[in-house]
Amino acid sequence: MKHTPKTFASLVLGLIAALTAHHAFAQLAVQPYLQLSPEGGITVMWNTEKPAYGWVEYGPTAELGHKADLVIEGLRNANTTRHKVVFPFGEHQTLHYRLAWKNITAFGPYSVTFEDPQYTEILKVSQMPPPDQAVRVAIFNDTHDNLPLFEKLVAQLEGFDFHFSVFNGDCFADPASEERFIRSLNVYNKGVDSAQRPVVYHRGNHEYRGAFARELRSWFSPPGGHFYGAFSAGPVRFVMLDAGEDKPDENKEYSGLIDFTAYRKEQAEFLKQELAGDAFLDATYRILVHHIPLYNERDAVFSRLPREVWEDVLNGAPITLGIHGHTHRHIIHPTNAIGNPYPLAIGGGNNDASATVTKLEITPEKLTLEMLNVAGEVVEALEIPAP
Ligand SMILES: [Fe+2]
Incomplete structure (x- = not known):
């Protein structure tokens, strides 16, 4: 192509703009x-x-x-x-x-x-895709500010054109200061291309702890307006819950400064409304997303606390899948394996041996979930056809 003075000038201007923009972005x-x-x-x-x-x-x-x-x-x-x-x-x-x-x-x-x-x-x-189109999601959990580990997990997403990402708790572990929080936030944001793909920062039990924990809310804008809520993307209704601490409120570690008992009840009221709403009922798939799962092999107290409040509300609800973390051991529990009325996909832990990143793709025909380890091996996989 022959460069006329005008196209050459606009090329140079474009190049300068690109370079300046990068500079501005970096600052x-x-x-x-x-x-x-x-x-x-x-x-x-x-x-x-x-x-x-x-x-x-x-x-x-x-x-x-x-x-x-x-x-x-x-x-x-x-x-x-x-x-x-x-x-x-x-x-x-x-x-x-x-x-x-x-x-x-x-x-x-x-x-x-x-x-x-x-x-x-x-x-x-x-925008999020409409109900007749596929949606793809990248999910992290329990990285505990292990940023080199996060980089290895992100590398496994190459070629996966996700619409949004979710950090499903314990990714900011015991946040103590703004400085430390920002260090992780910048690495996470860059890894998931947060300037062009929305990110959902969700809380796990470690986000409730530390001197900076009470500041986190002002740094995030959750899709439901709270750390619990629901939104639609592709053929899916995503329901986010905020399961609370892993021990009872009165445990001495919490120094009398938490009340997840009341907060779980507040979420039960939200759940009742959500489960009866058109957006939930009309969706092809309904996915629960929260850090601590409601079911556990050992019936641990951390699962029992939220389950005692939410199980009755969820009873009979057509949940396609629960996506969780917390136990640092990746596993998929098929329906009824441990008393769970819907399948559970639980992501791995915070070191190279246990960590996973979850790739979720949901088309109008089927849901496909894969968990990859830091070597890129698929360590858990699940496929659910549309009901
Ligand atoms: Fe946890």
């Missing part, structure tokens, strides 16, 4: 992570290095054309390093977007001074 303290918004649409969160005003530019093409930011009770979210914006898909299946922010150099009552705006490269995000 973020936390790279963008997309989450399924409870209001529909998509939530993006990111951190700037300096206090700033941040917003998102988006649209159906790379021309963008729309702007969204966060306004809280009349005030645009600004003079902060933490940014969160929800933007709508409208009728579009895929949106292009970029992050934008202006660092604030002086914040006076009657005048605010900004640096020039900075932008990321243009990124893309797609």
Whole structure:
């Protein structure tokens, strides 16, 4: 192809834009992570290095054309390093977007001074597929901040074009400080391409512990609006539950500072409504996702605590599969193997010998689940035809 001056100029400009965008992306303290918004649409969160005003530019093409930011009770979210914006898909299946922010150099009552705006490269995000199309999910559990291990697991996802990922608990173990939390968050975000594929950060018993545990909620935007909730993707209704600590509330380790008894009851009320709703009833498959499974070979107390509250509500519900972690031993329990009325897929642990990453693909015809170890070997597999 012959380069006219105009096309050559636009090539150079494009190259400069790409290089600058990379620079801008690298200077973020936390790279963008997309989450399924409870209001529909998509939530993006990111951190700037300096206090700033941040917003998102988006649209159906790379021309963008729309702007969204966060306004809280009349005030645009600004003079902060933490940014969160929800933007709508409208009728579009895929949106292009970029992050934008202006660092604030002086914040006076009657005048605010900004640096020039900075932008990321243009990124893309797609809506969850409709019920007549396949959905693919990558699931991690119990990585316990073992970041080299996580990198080995992520490598097993190559070629797997997942729509979203789930961290199903104990991936941020006993979070003690923002610094340590961010270190893991950035590695996880990068590994699952969170700037272009939504991620669901879910809690396990270790996310309830440590000095930073009570801060986690403000860092995440769960799809149901709480750490429990439900959402639809492809032919599946995903129901997320937050099973609570692995010992009774009054255990001395918790210093009187937890009340999962009441929280599990609150979730039972949510479950009753969810199980009776059209979205649940009309789905082809219904998958429960929570860290601690309701059934255990030894009938351990950690399973009994949530089961005593939820089993009656779930009784007879057409659950296709439960996806869990916690025991650090990967296994698939077929229906009724250990008193479980639906099959359980339990991911592995936090070292090279026990860890797994789960690849889940659900088409209108069948559900296929594979757990891979760090060597890429399929160590557990399950196939369930559509009912
Ligand atoms: Fe656990």
